[in-house]
Amino acid sequence: MKKLLILIPIVVAMIFFSCDKEDVKIKRLNRGKGIWQIETIEYFTYDSLGAHVVKDTTIAHAGELVVFTTKTLDGLYGYRLMVADMNDASGNFTATFPGEIYDDGTRVDIRNSSPAVSFLWTIDKNENRKQVWSTYSLKPDGSVSEKITMTLKKGD
Amino acid sequence: MISFFGEVGYNAGFMHSKQLPIFYNGYNTYFQNSGLSKKFDTGKAIGMMNGEFYDFGIGIGTDSKFIIGLQGFLLKSKPNQVRFTVNDGRDISVGMRMTNVEIGYRISSSDKLFFQLHANLGFGTYSVYSAYVCPDGSKSFGSEHVMNGIYSDFTGEAGGGFEFGFKLLPCTYLVFHCDYYKSLVSKKNGQYHDFQDLSLTKSNITENYLPVDYSAYLNQSLQGSENSIYNDIKGFKLSVGLQFKTK
Numbered sequence: 001m002k003k004l005l006i007l008i009p010i011v012v013a014m015i016f017f018s019c020d021k022e023d024v025k026i027k028r029l030n031r032g033k034g035i036w037q038i039e040t041i042e043y044f045t046y047d048s049l050g051a052h053v054v055k056d057t058t059i060a061h062a063g064e065l066v067v068f069t070t071k072t073l074d075g076l077y078g079y080r081l082m083v084a085d086m087n088d089a090s091g092n093f094t095a096t097f098p099g100e101i102y103d104d105g106t107r108v109d110i111r112n113s114s115p116a117v118s119f120l121w122t123i124d125k126n127e128n129r130k131q132v133w134s135t136y137s138l139k140p141d142g143s144v145s146e147k148i149t150m151t152l153k154k155g156d
Numbered sequence: 157m158i159s160f161f162g163e164v165g166y167n168a169g170f171m172h173s174k175q176l177p178i179f180y181n182g183y184n185t186y187f188q189n190s191g192l193s194k195k196f197d198t199g200k201a202i203g204m205m206n207g208e209f210y211d212f213g214i215g216i217g218t219d220s221k222f223i224i225g226l227q228g229f230l231l232k233s234k235p236n237q238v239r240f241t242v243n244d245g246r247d248i249s250v251g252m253r254m255t256n257v258e259i260g261y262r263i264s265s266s267d268k269l270f271f272q273l274h275a276n277l278g279f280g281t282y283s284v285y286s287a288y289v290c291p292d293g294s295k296s297f298g299s300e301h302v303m304n305g306i307y308s309d310f311t312g313e314a315g316g317g318f319e320f321g322f323k324l325l326p327c328t329y330l331v332f333h334c335d336y337y338k339s340l341v342s343k344k345n346g347q348y349h350d351f352q353d354l355s356l357t358k359s360n361i362t363e364n365y366l367p368v369d370y371s372a373y374l375n376q377s378l379q380g381s382e383n384s385i386y387n388d389i390k391g392f393k394l395s396v397g398l399q400f401k402t403k
Binding site for chain 1: 242244285287288290291292294295296297298299300301306354355356357358361
């Protein structure tokens with residue numbers, strides 16, 4: 001019984017520490033081939049002090065990302081192919097963008113050579129069925145001007 | 157007689173580097189007239205790290221055993237921070253993701269206690285996570301700031317240490333490790349860029365290594381310089397875990 005009293009807190013502590021996954025993010029998107037619906041795209045603007053953020057615009061149901069694996073050489077490096085089907089503000093389909101997508105648990109790299117598109121998103125939330133990605137742009141003085149946040153939900 | 161063991165637990169690492177403070181110093185110097193409210197701490201270099209480990213393998217022998225196993229562990233440090241005037245800044249943390257072959261000798265004076273000496277040889281990835289911190293606290297690893305990125309070095313590493321085990325329950329031991337680790341095959345030559353960001357988007361847009369001289373880094377052409385630090389990370393790791401083993 002004494003040994004159990006020692007063992008239980010140790011196991012609980014180990015589970016507690018193991019659950020802090022901020023540092024070791026599992027590559028959930030890598031298992032996430034399929035359809036990811038873009039729930040929202042939000043635009044945030046930083047004011048001159050940079051200390052306050054104003055949300056200018058939110059676009060709901062902006063489209064979807066269709067992610068699938070490839071057997072080409074790029075597949076060896078963890079790349080997958082992706083098609084982004086984008087809607088307008090009314091939810092009507094407007095355009096399709098094919099590309100490659102790669103994630104390392106911290107960032108998502110979306111690239112295409114024609115048309116030349118290259119995005120490096122930061123993963124804010126990395127869950128099996130929900131992802132939140134952000135990308136930033138700068139003012140001429142180098143301070144942050146705008147943040148775009150995209151919330152994705154795994155399709156059924 | 158062959159026995160099997162498996163082990164999981166928690167690590168605390170105390171890793172050190174003389175090269176990372178060179179990068180921190182260069183960054184502090186470049187921004188010293190830009191109203192830094194907080195500089196990179198150049199003294200501790202990495203500081204305490206934490207993460208999980210696993211270990212499994214076989215023992216060959218009766219009371220005392222020859223041990224061979226496979227061990228993996230993760231460690232990540234708390235961020236070293238710079239802050240500018242509106243509380244924006246940069247966070248840099250170091251991560252290690254290692255896999256080792258463990259070879260050692262285990263002495264058991266009784267069924268209740270064992271002591272083990274071992275050597276480790278393996279490979280892994282040392283990563284330096286560099287994020288811009290916005291005034292509202294959100295972090296960016298994107299390509300909008302030159303220094304953002306995950307700078308990684310995949311290389312060999314070697315170490316050694318000892319382990320104590322105390323029997324708690326039948327076939328279950330509480331174990332403590334102390335191990336020393338050192339990165340190997342460090343190139344010690346700036347032009348090879350030990351730490352590089354592997355993102356193609358990042359490497360096509362900006363420099364993708366950790367510089368000695370930050371000012372020179374901003375003014376030179378892509379990929380052509382000898383201005384980088386190398387991987388000299390080494391230090392101790394203490395671990396506590398549970399081992400489950402057959403007799």
